[in-house]
Amino acid sequence: MSRPAPILELIDVHAAYGRIEVLRGVDLVVARGAVVALLGPNGAGKTTLLRVLSGLMRPTAGDIHLAGVHVSGASPDRLTRAGLCLVPEGRGVFPNLTVEENLWLASSAGVAVEQILTQAYARFPRLKQRRRQLAGSLSGGEQQMLSLARALASDPALLLLDELSMGLAPLIVEGLYDTVAEIAERGVSILVVEQFASSALRVADYAAVMQGGRIVATGEPAEIENRLTDLYFGGAA
Numbered sequence: 001m002s003r004p005a006p007i008l009e010l011i012d013v014h015a016a017y018g019r020i021e022v023l024r025g026v027d028l029v030v031a032r033g034a035v036v037a038l039l040g041p042n043g044a045g046k047t048t049l050l051r052v053l054s055g056l057m058r059p060t061a062g063d064i065h066l067a068g069v070h071v072s073g074a075s076p077d078r079l080t081r082a083g084l085c086l087v088p089e090g091r092g093v094f095p096n097l098t099v100e101e102n103l104w105l106a107s108s109a110g111v112a113v114e115q116i117l118t119q120a121y122a123r124f125p126r127l128k129q130r131r132r133q134l135a136g137s138l139s140g141g142e143q144q145m146l147s148l149a150r151a152l153a154s155d156p157a158l159l160l161l162d163e164l165s166m167g168l169a170p171l172i173v174e175g176l177y178d179t180v181a182e183i184a185e186r187g188v189s190i191l192v193v194e195q196f197a198s199s200a201l202r203v204a205d206y207a208a209v210m211q212g213g214r215i216v217a218t219g220e221p222a223e224i225e226n227r228l229t230d231l232y233f234g235g236a237a
């Protein structure tokens with residue numbers, strides 16, 4: 001019997017802002033149920049890659065397969081329906097709406113709002129305490145919990161997380177990554193992008209390093225962690 005296709009496969013993906021090519025031939029695989037950490041210094045192209053993957057930007061060349069289906073250039077809407085969900089850098093919550101209103105808006109067709117609220121509050125009791133508070137007045141960690149809860153409401157097959165740790169204290173980041181590990185245990189595949197690596201590597205099954213618009217190293221998290229300084233600052237082979 002043939003093995004199921006990986007949840008995500010990129011083959012020689014290119015993308016550009018105007019004439020400036022930012023992704024220069026990205027190859028990457030996320031196996032079903034895996035957590036993959038995509039690391040890399042400022043400007044490596046990580047956020048651009050997530051924009052391309054979530055349909056916000058069209059690749060100029062290359063192939064993207066989601067669960068074996070060719071989706072290069074597909075709309076965000078189609079990708080969402082196919083099970084992909086992006087948690088963007090900067091958290092993507094509506095600051096002038098309450099926690100509960102943010103969760104209501106995350107409800108997708110066919111999933112009862114009550115069920116979404118129950119699941120979100122079970123996973124993040126802190127959000128229940130603050131359900132009538134405006135999202136913009138939550139702490140950074142709480143906003144990140146809310147954006148994760150919103151993402152999970154769509155019952156994604158593949159979660160794309162951009163800089164979950166941005167601007168947060170280490171202890172908060174550790175807690176969020178514990179949640180990421182729990183989400184993965186439920187069978188959700190996860191591609192997590194981080195500039196600073198250790199928390200993401202702790203929960204990852206596999207890691208890749210991006211530099212100058214290409215993947216320059218892939219491997220086990222421990223191996224990548226040992227090579228990270230060289231890969232970021234010493235140029236990569």
Ligand SMILES: Nc1ncnc2c1ncn2[C@@H]1O[C@H](COP(=O)(O)OP(=O)(O)OP(=O)(O)O)[C@@H](O)[C@H]1O
Nearest residue numbers: 017020022040041042043044045046047048049195
């Ligand atoms: N809208 C844009 N127009 C033109 N150039 C852009 C745009 N957005 C990003 N870039 C450039 O593309 C390159 C890759 O940026 P990108 O944000 O993808 O990197 P990154 O790896 O996510 O870095 P960071 O961790 O700093 O966010 C950078 O040189 C950046 O200046």
